[in-house]
Amino acid sequence: TTAEKVAKFKLNDGRDMPALALGTYLGFNQNGVIKSENKQLRDAVLNAIDLGYRHFDTASIYDTEEEIGEAIKMKIDSGDVKRSDIFLTTKLWNTRHRRDQVLPALKDSLTKLGMDYVDLYLMHWPIGLNEDYSHSDVDFMETWRGLEDAMKQGLTKAIGVSNFNEEQLKRMLEEATVKPAALQIEIHPQIVQKDLVDFAQENGIVVMAYSPFGSLVSRFGMQMPGPKMDDPVLTEIANKYKKTTLQVVLRWLVDRKIVPIAKSLHAKRQAENINIFDFSLSEDEIRKINEFDSHTRFTLPSFWQTHPYYPFDKIDTPIADPFVKSNM
Ligand code: NDP
Structure with a gap:
């Protein structure tokens, strides 16, 4: 099956993580997170499992846990997969960073997923927030x-x-006490993250890449400046391997031992995105793609930049906090 063709990376506890995950964040508008309609996400996960996807990335803030869990349970019930074949990642939201809030938060996620356990639980941000989204000074080590x-x-x-x-x-x-098994950060041709990836990997931490397609695709109707799908450098590499430029970008990550988290709700695109385990790039091609690096982030929550644990460089004019009701 295709699932067997998907490479796996070893975590520091000896368990395997499938080297490609399906992303499930549906975006954000004035009303908050965008919800799946008519079980679109559940059906996308069912299709992904048929295609060989075994790793699913969600978060409590995405509000997608229920449909993902529903799809996985359907596939377990029909005998197509076992729970142990699936690698499920979810994340703790910033408003539950006190040590005594973490277990209840994960239990809430498990209830929504309908699962007894997840395979990976991530602290979504180092930033702790109070219920009203004012900054809290909970230390991320307490959260840990x-x-x-x-x-x-x-x-x-x-x-x-x-x-x-x-x-x-x-x-x-x-x-x-327990070293982190994984680090999930934004990585694509415009934010290559060489130093952080090297540091994590040297310390036995598996790196996962969110927004892996970068400027090649538009997200929620937004375009980002940078290489597009028809970029000549990427097209030349793609033609050599009879692949698409999107597949080349995903492979560039896998060849760097990074797990891309590619989100698509569409069957044809999901099939395209998983069809990357029968070729690999040369060192020279990897270097060429690294040259797109412009340190440009999509996910830049500058409204948190006065927080002591804000992880990114500050900018001159931060945007208004979309999570705070009065700013919506
Ligand atoms: P992606 O790079 O996965 O891009 C998703 C977009 O690309 C969607 O618009 C999708 O459209 C489109 N797309 C996917 N495949 C194809 C294809 N083969 N051809 C054409 N278009 C395609 O970005 P995301 O920002 O969604 O990131 C992926 C995942 O990473 C998220 O879903 C989430 O799980 C995680 N994430 C984590 C964050 C964190 O803070 N830890 C932050 C942001 C994301 P369509 O679905 O319509 O096919």
């Missing part, structure tokens, strides 16, 4: 103790972090 508790209780097989910078990751490696 909560993730360690959850792991000890068997509610998650592994724990990790997302949107941490190198300094924060360093501190975590020094102070954590």
Whole structure:
């Protein structure tokens, strides 16, 4: 089956992570997160499982856990997969960073998923927030103790972090009892993240790439400046391997031992995105793609930049916080 063709990367506990995940974030508008309609996401996950996807990336803030869980349970019930064939990642939201809030938060996610455990629980951001989204000063190391508790209780097989910078990751490696198994960050041709990826990998942390297509696709109707699908450098590489430029970009990540999290609700695109395990790029081609690097982020929550644990460089004119009701 295709699932067997998907490469796997070893986590620091010896377990395997499938080297491609299906992303499930549906976006954000004035009313909050965009919801799946008519079970569109459930059906997309069912289709993805048929295509060989075994790794699903969600988060409590995406509000997609229910339909993902529903699809996985349907596939378990029909005998197509076992729970142990699936790698399920979800994330703790910023408003539940106190140590005593972490277990209940994960339990809420598990209830929505209809699962006894997840494979990976990530701290979504190093940033703690209060219920009203004012900044809280909960230290992310306190939050980490909560993730360690959850792991000890068997509610998650592994724990990790997302949107941490190198300094924060360093501190975590020094102070954590359980070392993070994974780091999820934005990576695509315009944000190559060489230093952070090297640092994580040297420390046995598997890196996962969100928004892997970068400027090649538009997201929620937004275009980002940068290489597009018909970029000549990417097209030349794609033609050589009889692949598409999107497949080349995903392969560029896998060849760097990074797990791309590619989101698509469409069957044909899901099939395209998983069809990357029968070729690999040369060192020279990887270097050529690295040259697109312009350190440009899609996910830049500058409204949090006064927070002591804001992980990114600050900008001159931060945008209004979309999570705060009065700004919507
Ligand atoms: P992606 O790079 O996965 O791009 C998704 C967009 O590309 C969608 O518009 C999708 O459209 C389109 N697309 C996908 N495949 C194809 C294809 N083969 N041809 C043409 N268009 C295609 O970006 P995301 O920002 O969604 O990131 C992926 C995932 O990463 C998220 O879903 C989420 O799980 C995770 N994430 C994590 C974050 C974090 O803070 N940890 C932040 C952001 C994302 P369509 O669906 O209509 O096919």
